Amino acid sequence: MLRRANxxxxxxxxxxxxxxxxxxxGALAAQDGSATELRQYIGQxxxxxxxxxxxxxxHLPPPRLPEGTLTNNPxxxxxxxxxxxxxxxxxxxxxxxxxxxxxxxxxxxxxxxSCGACHLGEFAGKAGTALNFNVGGEGRGYTDAAGNFIARxxxxxxxxxxxxxxxxxxxxALVDELPTLTDVYQFAIGDPxxxxxxxxxxxxxxxxxxDALDSVARNVPGLIGVAFNNRxxxxxxxxxxxxxxxxxxxxxxxxxxxxxxxxxxxxxxxxFQSAELQEIPAFVELFxxxxxxxxxxxxxxGDLNQLVSDNTVLRAMATFMRxxxxxxxxxxxxxxxxxxxxxxxxxxxxxLFFTPATDGGAGCVSCHSGPMxxxxxxxxxxxxxxxxxxxxxxxxxxxxxxxxxxxxxxxxNPDFIDDGRxxxxxxxxxxxxxxxxxxxxxxxxxxxxxxxxxxxxxxxVQFFNAGVAQNAVTGAASTFEPRFSHPRGSNxxxxxxxxxxxxxxxxxxxEDGLYDPAFVTYDPNxxxxxxxxxxxDLTYSVYRPDLAxxxxxxxxxxxxxxxxxxxxxxxxxxxxxxxxxxxxxxxTVTVDRDAQGREVDxxxxxxxxxxxxxxxxxxxxxGLANNARLEDASGITQSGDPKLVVYLPxxxxxPGPEGGDPYISVIxxxxxxxxxxxxxxxxxxxxxxxNKSNLTYSLLFLSGQGKL
Ligand code: HEC
Ligand code: HEC
Numbered sequence: 143m144l145r146r147a148n149x150x151x152x153x154x155x156x157x158x159x160x161x162x163x164x165x166x167x168g169a170l171a172a173q174d175g176s177a178t179e180l181r182q183y184i185g186q187x188x189x190x191x192x193x194x195x196x197x198x199x200x201h202l203p204p205p206r207l208p209e210g211t212l213t214n215n216p217x218x219x220x221x222x223x224x225x226x227x228x229x230x231x232x233x234x235x236x237x238x239x240x241x242x243x244x245x246x247x248x249x250x251x252x253x254x255x256s257c258g259a260c261h262l263g264e265f266a267g268k269a270g271t272a273l274n275f276n277v278g279g280e281g282r283g284y285t286d287a288a289g290n291f292i293a294r295x296x297x298x299x300x301x302x303x304x305x306x307x308x309x310x311x312x313x314x315a316l317v318d319e320l321p322t323l324t325d326v327y328q329f330a331i332g333d334p335x336x337x338x339x340x341x342x343x344x345x346x347x348x349x350x351x352x353d354a355l356d357s358v359a360r361n362v363p364g365l366i367g368v369a370f371n372n373r374x375x376x377x378x379x380x381x382x383x384x385x386x387x388x389x390x391x392x393x394x395x396x397x398x399x400x401x402x403x404x405x406x407x408x409x410x411x412x413x414f415q416s417a418e419l420q421e422i423p424a425f426v427e428l429f430x431x432x433x434x435x436x437x438x439x440x441x442x443x444g445d446l447n448q449l450v451s452d453n454t455v456l457r458a459m460a461t462f463m464r465x466x467x468x469x470x471x472x473x474x475x476x477x478x479x480x481x482x483x484x485x486x487x488x489x490x491x492x493x494l495f496f497t498p499a500t501d502g503g504a505g506c507v508s509c510h511s512g513p514m515x516x517x518x519x520x521x522x523x524x525x526x527x528x529x530x531x532x533x534x535x536x537x538x539x540x541x542x543x544x545x546x547x548x549x550x551x552x553x554x555n556p557d558f559i560d561d562g563r564x565x566x567x568x569x570x571x572x573x574x575x576x577x578x579x580x581x582x583x584x585x586x587x588x589x590x591x592x593x594x595x596x597x598x599x600x601x602x603v604q605f606f607n608a609g610v611a612q613n614a615v616t617g618a619a620s621t622f623e624p625r626f627s628h629p630r631g632s633n634x635x636x637x638x639x640x641x642x643x644x645x646x647x648x649x650x651x652x653e654d655g656l657y658d659p660a661f662v663t664y665d666p667n668x669x670x671x672x673x674x675x676x677x678x679d680l681t682y683s684v685y686r687p688d689l690a691x692x693x694x695x696x697x698x699x700x701x702x703x704x705x706x707x708x709x710x711x712x713x714x715x716x717x718x719x720x721x722x723x724x725x726x727x728x729x730t731v732t733v734d735r736d737a738q739g740r741e742v743d744x745x746x747x748x749x750x751x752x753x754x755x756x757x758x759x760x761x762x763x764x765g766l767a768n769n770a771r772l773e774d775a776s777g778i779t780q781s782g783d784p785k786l787v788v789y790l791p792x793x794x795x796x797p798g799p800e801g802g803d804p805y806i807s808v809i810x811x812x813x814x815x816x817x818x819x820x821x822x823x824x825x826x827x828x829x830x831x832x833n834k835s836n837l838t839y840s841l842l843f844l845s846g847q848g849k850l
Contacts, residue, residue: 177481180489184477184496188511188519194477196469196513198669202369205396205464208383210372210522210529218396220461223432226679228462230428231419231455233258233675235708236701238277240414247353247410248301251277251709253418257409257459258706260362263662263673264291266583267365267466271295272594273545274362276409278355281711284757284813284847293588294715294813295707301354356409359545360560361594365673366582366661367514369464373532374401376576376592377562388566398460403452412452420450423692424682424700432458467514468582468658469670473651484655491651494644499629504606504638504648506581508625509534515581515656535563535575537621539611543593559615560592574616583661585653600649607645609637675705710789714757717848719787722796723759724843726751727815740773741827741837748820753791755815755845761823762805762842770837773826775804788844803842 185191197203205218231237238255241247255276261267262283269275270283270293278301283293360376374380374397381397382389391400406412419425429450430437440449468474473492475483484492495510497503511519522530542559550558563572576592590596595612596605609627611617627636640648660668664676680697682690694700704716713719728750734742749755762779763772780801788796808823815821827837 177476177489180493181477184492187496187498187507191477193511193523194513196467196474199465202464202467205398206372206530207396208372208381208391208394210531213396217457218399218460220464221432223428224458224461225465227428227432228458228460229675229679230700231459232256232462233706234699234701235703235706236418236422236699237411237415238409239418240410240412241277242353248278251298251354253703254707254709255279255356255409256706257405258674259295260358261365262293262706264586265293266587266661267362267673268587268589269293269295269362270588272589274357276356278357279707280709281756282707282715284715286813287809292813297355298709353410357545358408359543360592361543361589364580364583364587365463365466366468367516367580368398368466370512370514370516371532371577372397372530373577374398377566378532378535378577379566380404382566386566387568398464399456402456402459402463406452406456415455416447416450416452418701419455420446422701424689424694426450427689427692428700429454465671466673467670468661470660470668471582471656471658473655485650487647488651488655491647491649492655494640494648495651499638500631504640504644505625505629506606506648509536509578510581516578532577534578535572536578536623536626537574537616537619538626539613539617539622540591540593540595541613541616559613562592571621573621574619575621581652582656583658585657599652600645603645603648603652607638607640675699711756714846717846719789720760720844720846721789721791722842723755723791723845724841726753726755726791727843729841736826741829743825743827745823745825746820747823749815749817752817754817755810757810757813757845758847759808759810759815760805760844760846761808762803762844763825764803764840764842766804766839767837770827770829772804772806773828774806774824776807777805779803779805
């Protein structure tokens with residue numbers, strides 16, 4: 143008998159799946175019995191199924207002090223008021239206010255970035271781009287014709303020449319302590335579209351780290367399961383015992399608070415954000431709710447700094463991040479007893495994942511166990527009451543992040559490679575070791591491993607299957623992990639030797655079995671919360687009328703700025719404003735008629751300027767006589783829409799189009815129209831009277847995504 147889930151899938155996916163289904167019918171039509179057996183088997187491998195189940199908010203791992211003990215300190219307690227405030231802080235660009243020209247900061251980048259500039263919900267909290275950019279970056283992403291969200295944050299072109307001229311600032315104590323290398327690729331100048339691709343390190347500029355552009359020389363990790371690690375960052379920098387050579391935790395904070403504290407400094411917020419936040423009544427109110435004791439102190443002394451400070455900011459954000467989990471993936475449902483939640487292929491992949499390599503499986507479980515699938519099976523239990531200190535750092539023989547080339551220049555050491563855990567502990571036994579990461583929400587998250595070493599999950603699985611180091615130096619180090627290179631034992635050949643079909647099965651389990659759409663798209667019925675601020679968070683007029691009364695505008699951050707990023711390209715990506723590019727484009731038109739006698743005007747539209755036309759092209763048909771209709775219109779412009787702000791390329795503001803004109807939203811290939819590039823667009827008109835010469839109109843081209 144077919145399982146119900148399979149039947150749905152086959153109805154959904156049509157004939158390709160049907161053929162596949164018939165070919166593999168026996169294996170796919172797994173019986174309920176085998177799902178139950180698999181569940182039991184997985185439980186045996188990890189010491190009980192409860193080791194894999196994501197707890198509810200009240201039972202998420204509580205914060206621990208650096209030495210691993212639990213803390214009752216109210217400083218670290220999670221509350222809903224702190225979480226909501228922390229979320230809004232994380233995404234509000236108002237906080238990136240520490241832009242200091244003396245250190246190379248560019249004032250135009252003030253309040254253009256946020257934590258959310260590099261941590262995007264669509265990419266599991268990763269950046270989704272090869273290089274991550276906060277201030278000094280522009281754009282967020284656009285939705286392509288197939289409905290996929292494509293990240294495109296990139297370095298601002300106007301900042302590139304400044305960087306070339308700037309000297310090194312080795313004494314800039316403001317941002318020194320993190321591996322924050324700020325620089326860009328020479329070949330990106332004049333060719334921003336290519337910025338998304340991994341360039342060869344040879345193209346790097348040699349200026350070192352500057353405040354003009356905030357970029358970190360590691361892949362941005364997925365942020366799911368922050369609470370499950372008491373060391374943060376790939377080398378375990380944050381939450382560490384301060385006495386360690388590479389640690390910086392003078393207040394003995396737990397990992398969540400320490401990581402946020404370090405990042406306020408790295409990401410242009412510390413010392414400057416409080417003054418900005420204190421000016422925003424809705425934020426002050428949220429701080430009052432989240433920190434009643436501090437609010438009382440501030441009231442007593444009349445000093446708002448006691449309530450709104452770097453300290454309260456970092457505590458609220460740590461709470462927000464501690465509650466980032468996914469709970470309703472097919473795998474979670476399977477663990478909870480739903481035999482149809484995983485397809486037969488995903489079940490085969492799960493079986494391989496959880497079977498030790500010495501028993502013929504893929505052995506992933508040995509480093510990817512626990513609810514977030516990022517612990518070793520016998521690591522001390524994060525949910526238990528004993529000590530818990532992170533053990534899961536390994537050297538997989540990986541290559542370095544491309545931006546580290548700058549590190550080599552700054553150190554004047556061409557052989558330096560990001561040494562991971564070693565940088566923190568100073569121990570030779572830790573060289574090139576990096577923390578094992580979560581397996582949740584990998585699908586579409588763009589880049590994998592600390593060095594951006596792969597761009598799709600299957601390639602990662604194949605890398606583990608081969609067991610061969612990517613880099614000669616890290617692969618030759620004494621720390622190179624035998625469980626990676628010789629998972630079946632030292633006398634066996636390297637790698638796992640799995641077949642292509644088995645690699646596919648593991649990939650399917652990781653991509654689809656561990657993906658939860660509610661982390662990306664708001665689902666009021668899900669116990670998984672969206673990472674990005676959602677309609678529930680930001681519709682103050684309905685859910686928080688008190689904040690609305692204090693000036694919070696629906697759909698925007700409490701500061702009134704857009705979510706995450708606030709540069710012109712990002713605002714166009716978000717459909718908040720448009721650029722009039724009519725003069726940048728030239729058109730030729732061929733007039734035809736279709737079978738129904740309607741006029742069909744086929745336009746060839748060419749970018750005749752020297753700059754890229756970004757985002758979608760909104761093609762507005764103006765002055766069309768009353769009895770004619772644009773049949774293939776995407777919509778009709780509305781007059782007086784406050785969202786519709788139109789700029790000229792010069793930066794001057796122009797009144798938006800009047801209401802009532804039909805328009806077509808054209809999704810550009812790769813989100814851009816390069817100089818010299820053309821696209822073709824067809825306009826279909828029907829008219830009351832069949833008099834061709836009556837059809838007159840003019841075209842206005844606006845660039846920007848979303849509805850007009
Ligand atoms: C310029 C891009 C950028 C910005 C802005 C940024 N991050 Fe990150 N974030 C990264 C990168 C890259 C890493 C990985 C660094 C490492 O492992 O050393 C990271 C790591 C982290 C981690 C550790 C996750 C883990 O699993 O170890 C947390 C937590 C985090 N960021 C939170 C924040 C917060 C809070 C902010 C705002 C204050 C912020 N980030 C701003 C790029 C950024
Ligand atoms: C010996 C421990 C170990 C084993 C075994 C292991 N992993 Fe990992 N895995 C790691 C570490 C460590 C990282 C992070 C390395 C880094 O970023 O430098 C990682 C990262 C990953 C990532 C990248 C996640 C991301 O978001 O970047 C994937 C995917 C992955 N592992 C899948 C697997 C699969 C599939 C298997 C089994 C075939 C497996 N791992 C076996 C230690 C291990």
